[in-house]
Amino acid sequence: MLRDLNHLHGRTVVARDGDIGSVQDIYFDDEAWGVRYLVIDTGDWTPEGQVLISPYSVDRAELSADIVRVDLTRQQVKDSPSIDTHKPVSRQHEAEYLRYYGFPLYWGGPNLWGMGQYPVPGFIGAAPIPADVRQQLSLYGDKPPGDVHLRSASHVERYAVEALDGSIGHVRGFIFDDEAWVIRYFVVDTRAWWPGGKEVLLATHWIDDIDWFASSVSTSLTREAIKASPDYDESILIDRAYEARLHDFYRKSGYWTEEKGSGPARSAADR
Template identity: 50%
Template sequence: MLRKVTDLYGYTLQATDGELGKVKDVFFDDEKWTIRYLVVETGSWLNSRQVLISPYSIAGIDEVDEAISVRLTQEQVKNSPDIDTHQPVSRQMEGDFSRYYGLGNYWLGPELWGAGTYPIIRSPDEAGAGHVPGRAEELLQQTSANPEDFHLRSADNVKGHHIQGTDDEIGHVEDFVFDDETWALRYFIVDTRNWWPGGRKVLLATHWIDRIDWAGSLVHVNLTHEQIQNSPEYDPDQPLSRDIEARLHAHYGMRNYWE
C-alpha cells in the first residue's frame, strides 16, 4: 500500500510490553530511496530521548488506532546505542545499531534490503553482523571504518527543497509517498502553486531524479516545466492506485517501476 510519509507522524510505537513514543520523522537513504528508520520521540519514560526504529522490527501498522507495533521491548530500546538524530548518521553508527538489535545490514547486497526486497529477518542465523560470512563481513568492516560515510536524509529536512527542471524551477518538495511493504520511497509530492497561477500538487518518481544538490537544497530532474505543468494532478484524498500510477508514467513516457 502506498502512503504519505507524514501520515505516519504522530503514530504511537507499541513495544511488546508498553508504549515507546510517537513517530516524529523518518530517515531514508539517498542511494536506494528507501526508509531505513523511524525517528521516535520517546517522551517522559526515557527523558524525551529520540530513538531510531528499523522497519526490520515492525510487526504491523494499525490505521484505526494510529499505532505501529514492533517486535521489541522497552528495555531493548532503552539500552540501544545512543544516536544523535540531529547530526549525520554514519555507516559506522548504523553498523553498531544493527549489531545491537541483531538485524540485517541493508547496505550489503544489491536489493532494497541487502539480499532481499523486504525488511524481513528469516532466521536468527541470518541477522546481525556477527552472522555475515566471508566477503560480506569484510565489506561491513570496510564501510563501518569510514566515519564520513553518510547516506541518510531526514524527510523533514528535505521538505521544502526546490525542484529544478531542465528549463525552470517548478515547485518544492511537500511530502513523500512510500510503499509500506518494501518501505521504498516511490514519489516526491511537489507543490507548484508558488511557481505558476493555479498551480497544483504533482508527483515525481524518485527514479526520475537526475541529481540532488544537498547544499543548495535543489532537486534536479530531466523534465521540462511544461511536462510537469501538464502532468496528472495528485489528489491526496484519493488512494494512489496502480491505474493512477500507470497514467502518470505514461504521461512522461517513463517505464513503470513495477515491471
Template identity: 45%
Template sequence: MLNKAQTLKGYKLHGLDGEIGTVNEFYFDDHYWAIRYLVADTGNWLTGRKVLISPYALIAVNKEEQYITIDLTQRQIEDSPSLDSDKPVSRQFEEDYYEYYGWPLYWGGPFMWGSYPTYPYIERDREKWREPTQGENAWDPHLRSTYDVSGHHIQAEDGDIGHVEDFVIDDETWAIRYLIINTQNWWPGKKVLISPQWIESIDWYDSTVFINLSCEAIKQSPEYTEESQLTRDYETGLHRHYDRQGYWVDESAAKKHSL
C-alpha cells in the same frame, strides 16, 4: 500500501510490551530512496536521546487506528546504541546498531535491503541471513531527513517548478515511491507526484533537486490532491503520461528472477 510521511507522523508505536512513543520523522538513503530509520518521539521516557527504529522491526501499519506495530520491547530499545539528538547518524553508529539487534547490514550487498535477493522486500528470515550470498557489492549510503529535505527546490529541464512538500512511502518495502511537489510558485494550487527514479541529480548544499522532465510535461501531468486515491490505476496513468515504466514492473521481474 502507500502512505504520506506527514500522515504517518504522529502515529503511535506499539511495541511488544506497550507503547513506546510516536512517529516524528524518517531518515532515508539517497541511493535507493528507501526509509532506513523511523525517528521516534518517546516523550519523557528517553529524554535527550534520538530513538531510531529500523524497518526490520516494523511489522504492520494500522491506518484506521493510526499506529505502527513494532517487534521490539522497551528494554531492547532502552539498551540499544545511543544516538545523541544533536549528532548525525554515523557509519559507526549504524554498525553498532545492526550488530546489537542482529540484523544484516542494508548496505552490505547490491539490493535495496542488502545481499538477500528478495529485492525490494525485507528478508525477515534469520535462517536465510546465514546462507551464503553472491555479488555482495556494498554501497555507501548517505542518510537524509524527510524533515530537512522538505522545502527543497525542484528544477525541471527548463525551469523551477516548485518545492518538495511531502513523501509517499510504501509500507511493504519502505521505499519512497514519490515526492509530492507543490507548484504554487509556478501555477496556483496544483500538486504533482515525481518519482525518485526520474531525478537526475541533487545539489544538497543548494537544496535543489534536478529532474529530467520539462515544465510543460509536469504541468500536464495528473494532478495530485488530498482526495486523490493512490491506486495502481492512478500510478499507471502517471507513468504512462511520462512514458516511463512503473517501478512495480521492474520489481516483479527482479522478484521472479530471484526465485
C-alpha cells in the same frame, strides 16, 4: 500499499509492553530510496530522548491505524545504541544498531534490503558483523564519516524543485510503499510557482540530483510537462491504474516492470 510518508509523523509508537514515543522524523537513503529508520521522540525515559526504529520491527498490518506497533520491548529500546540526530548517522553506528537488534545489514547486497527484498519482521538472532564489513568500518577510526546517502525526510521537505527550464515548486512530501519500505514518489507543490496550480507526483527515478547545499531537487522534465501532468489528490488511494497513467504521460517505464524478477521489491499493488 502506497502511503503518504507524512501520515507517519506524530503517530504513537507502541512496543509489546507499552508506548515508547511518537514518530518525529524518517531517514531514507538517496540511492535506493529505502526508508531505513523512523526517528522516535521518546521524551525523558531514554538517555538521548530519541531512538531509531528499523522497518524490520514494524508491524505493517497496523499502519492503517493511528499507531505504529513494533515487535520490541521498552527495555530493548531503552538499551539500544544512542544517537544524536543533530549529526549524520554513520555507517558504523548503523552496523552497531543492526547488530544490537540482530537485523541484517541492508547495504552491500543485490536487493533494496541487502540479501532480502523486504524488511521481513522478526528477529534473525544477533549475527556478528562480517569480517570484510568489520575491516571496512575499522578504517573509520574514532570519527567515522556520516553516511552521505542517509537523509532526513523533514529536511528535504520544502526543498525547491528545479525542472529542466526553471523552478516548478517545492517538495511537500513523499509517497512510500509500505511493504518494501521504499519511497516511490516526491509530492511536489507547484502552487507558489503557478497560481491556481496543483500537487503532482515525480517518481524517484526521474530525479536527477539532490543538491544538499542549495536545498534543491532537480529533474530533466520540463515545467510545461509537469504543469500538464495528472493531478495528485491525497484523499484518493494511489492505485496501479493511476501510476500507469502518470508514467504513460511522461513516456516512462514503470518501476514495477523494471524491478520484476530482480532488484528492489515489488509493490503490494503489483501482485
